[in-house]
Amino acid sequence: MTGRLVKRYDLATRDPRARSEGGRLGLARWPWPTAGLLVVAACVGLGGVAAWVPRGLAAADPVAETRPVQVTGDPLPRLNGYPDPAVGRPLPEIRGAAFDGQAVAITRDGSPKLLVFLAHWCPHCQREAPLLVAWLRQGGGPKGVTVYGVASGTRPDYPNYPPSAWLRKEGWPRPVLADDDRGTAGAAVGLSGYPFFVLADAAGRVVERRSGEMAIPDLERLLTRVRGG
Numbered sequence: 482m483t484g485r486l487v488k489r490y491d492l493a494t495r496d497p498r499a500r501s502e503g504g505r506l507g508l509a510r511w512p513w514p515t516a517g518l519l520v521v522a523a524c525v526g527l528g529g530v531a532a533w534v535p536r537g538l539a540a541a542d543p544v545a546e547t548r549p550v551q552v553t554g555d556p557l558p559r560l561n562g563y564p565d566p567a568v569g570r571p572l573p574e575i576r577g578a579a580f581d582g583q584a585v586a587i588t589r590d591g592s593p594k595l596l597v598f599l600a601h602w603c604p605h606c607q608r609e610a611p612l613l614v615a616w617l618r619q620g621g622g623p624k625g626v627t628v629y630g631v632a633s634g635t636r637p638d639y640p641n642y643p644p645s646a647w648l649r650k651e652g653w654p655r656p657v658l659a660d661d662d663r664g665t666a667g668a669a670v671g672l673s674g675y676p677f678f679v680l681a682d683a684a685g686r687v688v689e690r691r692s693g694e695m696a697i698p699d700l701e702r703l704l705t706r707v708r709g710g
Contacts (some may be wrong), residue, residue: 489674489693490603504548530673546643548659550577550666552679557671571682577658580645585658589685593626593707601644602632605694606676610651616697631668680707
């Protein structure tokens with residue numbers, strides 16, 4: 482990571498409401514939930530749907546931009562640099578629902594995983610999303626890895642709202658877990674900026690986390706490691 486420009490929204494310093502002006506972004510503190518609120522990236526997997534439904538949530542519910550989230554296991558430390566202290570740790574299990582109320586569960590079920598956290602207001606996510614869509618649609622997506630999408634950081638007063646309409650417009654080819662309004666799912670994986678990528682192996686242990694825009698060839702090289710190749 483040394484000497485490489487990473488294009489991202491860093492939640493420690495960036496104000497999601499700020500718009501880019503000449504490549505510069507406004508600074509502000511981000512009111513992100515702390516580990517004390519937990520029990521916990523521009524996205525969603527084949528086989529990621531489970532029968533668990535949060536209390537009070539039915540499959541026939543109308544579209545909602547945030548949904549209740551339940552986390553099992555210890556949250557990962559926030560990604561603040563490399564080497565990453567989360568590597569080798571168990572990935573917390575995250576259960577929730579898609580925008581339409583269909584249950585989505587990210588569990589340690591024996592399959593390698595890629596989690597992509599996207600925020601609707603993040604310009605870097607807006608650039609990354611179409612690249613990911615094209616990649617996921619090409620040949621049915623990455624082989625041997627379950628891909629999950631998580632719409633996080635959702636705020637109705639921020640640009641490009643709502644996330645459900647944005648991802649539908651982009652043609653996102655997988656279901657998406659909608660994070661709650663506290664960002665519980667993002668905090669569970671130690672999210673520090675958008676987009677945010679988390680890769681875990683078949684044993685459910687973290688192999689890599691990355692924050693910021695990522696080229697598809699770089700992502701594919703990481704997936705080779707996740708598969709054990």
